[in-house]
Amino acid sequence: MLLGKNGEVLDRVKSYSALREISKTRDAAGNLRITLNGKPVFLYGTLDQGWWPDGLLTPPSDEAMLSDLKYLKDSGFNMVRKHVKVEPARYYLHCDRLGIAVWKDQVSCSLGSYSEAAGIAPKWTRMNPNPVNAIWPEAAHEQWVLEYKRMVDHLCNQSSVMIWGPFNEAWG
Numbered sequence: 001m002l003l004g005k006n007g008e009v010l011d012r013v014k015s016y017s018a019l020r021e022i023s024k025t026r027d028a029a030g031n032l033r034i035t036l037n038g039k040p041v042f043l044y045g046t047l048d049q050g051w052w053p054d055g056l057l058t059p060p061s062d063e064a065m066l067s068d069l070k071y072l073k074d075s076g077f078n079m080v081r082k083h084v085k086v087e088p089a090r091y092y093l094h095c096d097r098l099g100i101a102v103w104k105d106q107v108s109c110s111l112g113s114y115s116e117a118a119g120i121a122p123k124w125t126r127m128n129p130n131p132v133n134a135i136w137p138e139a140a141h142e143q144w145v146l147e148y149k150r151m152v153d154h155l156c157n158q159s160s161v162m163i164w165g166p167f168n169e170a171w172g
Contacts, residue, residue, distance in 0.1 A: 018096055018159035036101070036162070043101055043162075045079030046072060050087060057085055065091050073098050079162070081105065086151055092158035104155060105165040106148050 002011040023035045033040040050057055052064070059065045065087070072080060079101040086107065095102050136144070148166060155161055 020159050020162070022162050034162075041078070041101075043079040043103075045077045045081060045101075045103075047083050048080045049083045050085045059088065059091070062090055066094050069094050069098055069100060073100060079103060081165075086154065089155075089158065092155065092160045095160035096158070100160060101162040102158070102160045103163040103165060104151070104161050106144075106151065106167065 001009055001013075004010045021035075021037050023038070024032050025035050025040065027033050027040070034043060035041065050059075052059055054060050069080075069091075078099065080095065081103040083105050084107055086104075092102060094100075152164065
């Protein structure tokens with residue numbers, strides 16, 4: 001708290017810290033399970049692309065973000081997978097305070113001129129016996145690394161982020 005000459009409050013800052021231990025363990029059947037603070041947790045949630053009817057990818061207000069998250073929590077979900085964008089920091093704060101874990105995907109790159117037709121990005125081949133890896137020009141690879149690093153650096157202190165997904169779907 002910052003006080004003036006006469007003892008009046010000029011400014012006040014509130015903060016908190018949160019520590020989480022994210023790990024894995026095997027259950028009685030030998031299956032891997034995610035643990036939160038040493039206890040197995042089943043993460044149950046939605047794929048959230050962050051669209052807003054009145055702002056496309058921009059949340060209209062802090063209250064709107066909080067309202068969406070409360071709705072998810074009240075619906076029985078305990079996680080959200082953020083898919084195509086990085087939200088404002090307050091979004092992740094709200095998730096933490098509500099007990100909602102975040103799986104944070106790397107935002108997919110725009111292939112631009114690197115198209116499937118040009119043979120650069122492979123078709124969806126997940127079920128094929130010999131799937132084809134993407135062929136990325138060096139400039140596209142460098143851009144991906146730069147953007148991923150910036151996202152992680154920006155969100156690394158958000159305790160609600162439990163899982164980092166470097167690739168989403170068939171993006172390389």
